Amino acid sequence: MNTADLGLPVDVPSTALFTDHYELTMLQAALKAGSAERRSVFEVFTRRLPEGRRYGVVAGTGRVLDAVENFRFDADVLAFLRERRIVDAQTLAWLAEYRFDGDIWGYPEGEVYFPGSPIMRVEGSFAECVLLETVILSVLNHDSAVAAAASRMSSAADGRGLIEMGARRTHELAAVAASRAAYIGGFTTTSDLAAGFRYGIPTVGTSAHAFTLVHDSERDAFRAQVQSLGRGTTLLVDTYDVTEAVRLAVEVAGPELGAVRIDSGDLLLVAHRVRQQLNELGATHTKIVVTSDLDEYAIASLRAAPVDAYGVGTQLVTGSGHPTSSMVYKLVARAESPDPQAPLVPVAKKSIGGKTSIGGRKWAARRLDEHGVADAEVVGTGPVPDELADRQLLVQLVKGGQVVAREPLDVVRDRHAAARAGLPLSATQLSRGEPVIPTEYV
Amino acid sequence: MNTADLGLPVDVPSTALFTDHYELTMLQAALKAGSAERRSVFEVFTRRLPEGRRYGVVAGTGRVLDAVENFRFDADVLAFLRERRIVDAQTLAWLAEYRFDGDIWGYPEGEVYFPGSPIMRVEGSFAECVLLETVILSVLNHDSAVAAAASRMSSAADGRGLIEMGARRTHELAAVAASRAAYIGGFTTTSDLAAGFRYGIPTVGTSAHAFTLVHDSERDAFRAQVQSLGRGTTLLVDTYDVTEAVRLAVEVAGPELGAVRIDSGDLLLVAHRVRQQLNELGATHTKIVVTSDLDEYAIASLRAAPVDAYGVGTQLVTGSGHPTSSMVYKLVARAESPDPQAPLVPVAKKSIGGKTSIGGRKWAARRLDEHGVADAEVVGTGPVPDELADRQLLVQLVKGGQVVAREPLDVVRDRHAAARAGLPLSATQLSRGEPVIPTEYV
Incomplete structure (x- = not known):
């Protein structure tokens, strides 16, 4: 893949360094010991949902x-690994030729x-799979945490508009991924231009308090x-006095004013007052956008308020209390021996301290009840x-190293x-509460 | 600056899109209204520390x-802004020539x-400053949150080694910045190869449970x-039975074994047992590293344990409960008029709902008591x-658009x-508790 296809604002010439040091030392030791080529199955899962999540x-x-x-070890990366003596010459030679040739299965996004x-x-x-651990977990743990929060917020918003505006509250590139995850979870637009550029998510925004103050x-x-x-713009009406600002907004823009935005105060109370005032001024189609430290609970509590759209920042991009997903x-x-025909044997760490795992290559299916509603997540290692x-x-x-399941973001959003x-x-x-359906192992 | 100087793994051809849509629409409106050139002063601050932080x-x-x-609007970015009709032709022309020519002052890192x-x-x-809002806040809000957690952890570790190993728990590029922030806060090493490459932070790592299981x-x-x-390597001893693994580790590596790592169980209890066992086996110099879901409280609670180094992941990169800094x-x-000689007037949003600001260009100084210990953060707008x-x-x-205060990361770490x-x-x-010193306004 040409890295230019990744789009601006960031070219990623290689993702190979988004990797923990120990993945490479394990590789080195396995290459020397002859275990590197053992056929292996790694799985991503989580032992629990964040507390209380369904x-x-x-x-x-x-x-x-x-x-x-894009997981390739180019000359710069290899030079770094050599100079820092992170791995030996045999391993460097192996890495120079690296590309993932295996298969990846997964829950669809x-x-x-x-x-x-x-x-x-x-x-x-083992060698080709173990190297991917860190970057796969980084991406899934982050993006899934944001999407989970977004999904709760979009349930709470009940069809009203949701603007993702958390870029300033998280790392500048995490923000772009967060915007993508929020869209999957049901958000409608983003403030983040990079997310618009990279993923085609609709961007919105008009003005901040600084614009009034200047x-x-x-x-x-x-x-x-x-x-x-x-006149269709959104005017920010809480820099000085909200009532005076709403009066002025309609005076300046006329009743065709697109929307007013309220960013502070008791939003429930203020939204009701502003709606009434707008209606009295004839601006019955002017919308109300609220944007002050919202989370899913605040969004839900505003269901009774005349709010047309919510802008959400901090609590969205930080996963509403759960910024990572513990995957x-x-x-x-793994195979009994390095022989490519050797049968697979299940393996698992022995449980101490609650870190349980279940060995074996797994399938999963969602069982439905008689009404077609999910009633169990069934996970098994034998025949389905x-x-x-x-x-x-x-x-x-991914099949034999080739990506076979790329899809547009809107498909993913609809699937969710x-x-x-x-x-x-x-x-x-x-x-x-507890997870809304139990997981059954068969 | 040649973007290649930013180093791998990520070239940032431009940071200009790490920007909220409304910064550009404010710019467009200000350009048209003649307010864009008003001399302006923006400040970054936080109204409060995260709850309980000192x-x-x-x-x-x-x-x-x-x-x-690197904040430049290149051809690709301008084409995007044009196609999406985010700003008008006048604004696009202005952006094409953009570079920040102003001054930046700040607390040293x-x-x-x-x-x-x-x-x-x-x-x-106003125009050149307002555009920088989003990216400046993204960087400072994220990095400061991680550094604050790291600083508490390094206090708690009281001189013992601290390994940053949170890459898998956060966005892959946030991880690189988190590693840098952790180092500033007192961490000694990182597992993240990209952080080693980009910032020269020492990287460490040996093996995971998968290596034993394969x-x-x-x-x-x-x-x-x-x-x-x-023999100086660190062997992971909790895949099956810790006591048996420690025995085996010393048998295989001899008493010169570098370290053992414990990643589950009751770390206090297990560390004591393992230390005793290592001593009995003659491996008195073999170190003990612990790495299971640690935060500053767990680190402190292990002060009495024979632990030589802590590896910290999730709680570090998510700011130990406070993943952003609310800056x-x-x-x-801003100037009274667009005239470059016009005097500055202080401005501030009128407070409703607790979002207080204090207008005016500020200085700050840390007042000391008679023992040379800080006793107040003094912030003022008049003469010092x-x-x-x-x-x-x-x-x-930054002076007239030129960076004048670049410094090595070790200087920053020592300053902290x-x-x-x-x-x-x-x-x-x-x-x-409350902030350890009060802020006084004069």
Whole structure:
């Protein structure tokens, strides 16, 4: 893949260094010992959902595919590894030729997941698979955390607009991925131009308090904005006095004013007052956007308010209390010997301290009840029972090193909406609870 | 600056799209209204520390300087803005010529900060300054959050080694910045190869459970690792039975074994047992590394344990409960008119809902008591009192668009250690409390 295809603002000439040091030292030791070529199966899963959450959201899969395609050790990277003596000459030679030639299966992006769901399965030689651990987990742990928060917020918003505006609250590139994950989870637009550029997500925005303050008066500021951006713009009305600003906004823009934005105060109260005032001024189609430290609970509490759209920043990009997803990448099976025909044997760390794993290459299916509603996440290592054969969740993403399942972001977004709609109704309750369906091992 | 100087793994051809849509629409409206060229002063500050925290840590300043230098609207970016009709032709022409020509002052990186501290001050035309808001906040909010957590952890570790190993728990590029911030906060090494490459931070790592599991026995795995990585390596001893693994580790590597790593279980108890066992086996110099879901409290609780180094992941890169720093970027003063000689007037949003700001271009100084210990953060807008003149905190970072204060990361790291040491002793208590010194406005 030409890295230019990744698009601006960031070319990633290689993702190979988004890797923990120990992946390379394990590789070196395995190459020397002859275990590097053992056929292996690694799986990504989580032992638990964040406390109180009812379901998780798979996000980042598309970015994982980009990362795997660009996982190459070029001359600069090899020189670094040599100079720092991170690995030996044999390993450097192996890395210079590296490309992932194995298979990857996974839950399609946007699907929901539960404790123990085999979210992604990576198969190939031990050497080629172990190297991908860090970058795969980075992407999935981050993006899924944001998507899960976004999904709860979009349930709470109940069809009203949701603007992702958290770029300033997180790392500048995490922000771009967060915007993508938020869109998957049901957000409608983003403030982040890089996300618009890279992923085609619609971008929005008009003005901040600084724009009002740089002018001699609020009237000058509103007039300047309307003259440049048109009457359909959104005027920010809480720099000084909200009532006076709303009056002025309609005076300057006329009743065709697109929207007003409220960024502070008691939003429920202020939104009601502003709606009434707008209606009295004849601006009955002027919308109200609110944007002050919202999370899914605040969004839900504003359901009774005349709010047309919510802008969400901090709590979205930080996963609303759960900024990471605790997914792990574990070797679950490997060949009995380096022989490529050798059968796979399940492996697992012996449990101490609660870090349980279940060995073996897994399938997963979502069992439905008589009404077509999900009632269990079924995970198994043997043959798939006939009645679950067409409810299987894993799809092939990479085959012999080639990506075979790229898809547009809107497809992913629609899949998430459908997957969530297929869960029991209590899935979208915001109150804390257990996973909305149990995971059964067979 | 040649973007190649930014180093791999990521070239940033431009940081200009790490920007909220509304910065550009404000620019467009201001250009049309004639307010774009008004001389302006923006300041970065936070209204509060995260709940219970005693001090904040400024981190990301060096990355902000890189971002400002690379803030250019190249042809691809301009084409995107044109096609999406984000701004008009006049604005596109202005952006094509953009480069920041103003001045930036700030707390030097690694300094501590408190509510109201003017952490960074950006001065120039309204147009050139307003554009930088998003990327400056992204960098500082993220990096400072991680550095603050790292600083608490390094206090708790009390001189023992601290390994940053959170790459898999956060966005792959946020991870690189997190590693840098952790180093500033007192961490000693990182697992993240990209951080080693980009910032020269020492990288470490040996093996994971997968390495043991891919071999037919723990003995085979240990032998493979020692043969390849030497007796000084760190063997992971909790895949099956810790006592048996420690016995085997010393049998395979001899008493020269570098270290053992424990990644699960009751670390206090297990560390004591393992130390005793190692001593009985003659491996008195073999170190013990622990790495299981640590935070500053767990690190502190292990002070009495024979632990030589801690590896910290999730809680470090997610800011130990506070993944962002709530810094804002506010217009605090602007010229009376577009005339370049016009005097500055202070401006501020009227407070409703607790979002208070104080207008005016600020200085800051840290006042000391008679023992040379900090006793107040003094922030003012008028002349600096004589007795505080040599305790001022802001230094010039950019002068007329040129970066004038680049510095090595070790200087920043040392500065943080010194700044923390200059605070009252209660600064490093882990218990919740108020900021360790008050902020006084004069």
